[in-house]
Amino acid sequence: MTLPPYQVSAFNTAKASENKIHDDATAQRFGFKGGLVGGVHVYAYMSHMPVLKWGREWLERGTGEAKFGKPVYEGDIAEITAVEDANGMEIAVNSGGVLCAIGRAGMPAGPVPAPLLSDFVALAPRANRVAADEKSIAVGDWLGMNPLTVTPAYQTQDIGDTRETLGLYLNEGIVHPGTVLRCCNWALTHNVILPAWMHMGSSVQNLGLARVGDTLNVRARVTKNYEHKGHKWVEIDALVVANEATPVARVTHIAIYRPRQLAEAA
Numbered sequence: 666m667t668l669p670p671y672q673v674s675a676f677n678t679a680k681a682s683e684n685k686i687h688d689d690a691t692a693q694r695f696g697f698k699g700g701l702v703g704g705v706h707v708y709a710y711m712s713h714m715p716v717l718k719w720g721r722e723w724l725e726r727g728t729g730e731a732k733f734g735k736p737v738y739e740g741d742i743a744e745i746t747a748v749e750d751a752n753g754m755e756i757a758v759n760s761g762g763v764l765c766a767i768g769r770a771g772m773p774a775g776p777v778p779a780p781l782l783s784d785f786v787a788l789a790p791r792a793n794r795v796a797a798d799e800k801s802i803a804v805g806d807w808l809g810m811n812p813l814t815v816t817p818a819y820q821t822q823d824i825g826d827t828r829e830t831l832g833l834y835l836n837e838g839i840v841h842p843g844t845v846l847r848c849c850n851w852a853l854t855h856n857v858i859l860p861a862w863m864h865m866g867s868s869v870q871n872l873g874l875a876r877v878g879d880t881l882n883v884r885a886r887v888t889k890n891y892e893h894k895g896h897k898w899v900e901i902d903a904l905v906v907a908n909e910a911t912p913v914a915r916v917t918h919i920a921i922y923r924p925r926q927l928a929e930a931a
Contacts, residue, residue: 666749668717673710673828675702675760677739683854691861692736695926702737704864705850707766709827709843711756714747715770716831716842718754723770724842724871726777728753731768732866779872779912785884785904790855797857797922799890802899808885810851815840820877840875842914849903849918852885859922865898868917879907885918895925 677700692700708731715723737743737760747754753771757764788809795801802808813819824834827843834841846867853859875881885903892898899922905913 668714668747668749668754671710671713671717671745671830673743673745675710675737675739675741675743676706676826676828677702678706678826683859695861695924697736699738701863702739702743703850704731704733704867705843705847706827707731707733707737707743707758708768708846708867709829709841710743710745711758711766711768712770712842713829713831714745714754714756715772716833718747718749718770719772721833721837721839721874723772724839724874726773727871728771728773729768729842729869729871730770730867731756731766733766733864735763735765737765777870777872780904780915782884782904782906782910782912785886785906787882787884787906787909791857794856794858797853797859797862797899798897801857802853802887802890802922804887804890806887808852808856808883808887808901810848810855810883812880812882813844813848813851814880815844815875815877817877838877840877840879840881840913842869842871845875845881845905845914846916846918848881848883848905849885849901849916850920852883852901852903852918853899853920853922857922861924861926863921863924864918865921866919870915872912872914873907875905875907875911875913880909881913882906882909888917896921897923 889900
C-alpha cells in the first residue's frame with residue numbers, strides 16, 4: 666500500500682549557526698546550490714508518515730531510519746512518499762526531481778524494553794571546546810549536551826519551523842521526533858568545534874514520549890571515528906533522556922565532521 670504523498674516547503678533554520686554548511690556562501694564553495702536544510706529537519710519531515718499511519722504509538726515504541734544522500738534546499742518542495750510492506754514502510758524524500766533521502770519506519774508488535782540509564786554515562790558538555798578530530802571525539806568518549814527545557818513557546822516555534830501539519834504535537838504537548846533527534850547533534854556541537862559538518866544518517870528506536878515542560882538531555886558514546894573518501898566520519902550511540910529519568914529514544918547517529926573540502930582548503 667502506498668500512502669498519499671506529503672509535501673513540505675523546506676525551511677533552513679540554521680543559516681546563522683556555527684555550522685557553515687547551512688550558509689549559502691560556504692555551501693556554494695563546497696559545490697552545493699545553497700545552504701543545506703538540516704538532516705534533523707529532513708528526518709522530521711519523514712516522521713510525518715509513520716505518525717500518520719500509527720499515531721502516538723510510533724512515537725512511544727516505533728523505529729525510524731534515515732540516510733541523507735543529496736541536499737534539500739530552503740524554499741524547495743520536499744515530497745515525502747511511503748510504501749508499506751510486511752516490515753513497516755519504505756520512505757523516500759524527493760526534491761527538485763532528485764532523490765535526497767531514503768529510510769524506513771517500523772512498528773514492533775509489543776513494548777520495547779528501554780536500556781538501563783546506568784549503562785549510559787551522564788556528563789555535562791565540555792567547558793572548553795576544541796576542534797573535532799580523532800582525539801577530541803575519540804572512540805569510547807562520552808558526550809553530553811546543554812539541557813533543553815521544552816517551553817510552550819519553543820514547541821510552537823519548532824512545529825512551525827518543521828512545517829508539521831499533524832495536530833497531536835500541539836494538541837497533546839508531545840515533543841516532535843525531529844527535536845529529539847536534534848539532541849544527538851548537540852552531543853557533538855556542544856563538545857567540539859565543527860566549522861562545517863553534515864548529518865548523514867540516523868537509526869532511531871523510540872522508547873517513550875517527551876512532553877512540553879520536560880528537560881531533554883543526551884548521554885552519548887563515540888563508537889566510530891574514521892576516514893572514508895577523504896571525509897572524516899563519526900558515529901555515536903546516544904540515549905535521549907527526559908528529566909534525567911525517562912529514556913525517550915536510542916539513536917545511532919552518523920555525521921561527516923570534517924568534509925574533504927575543508928582539508929583541501931587548509
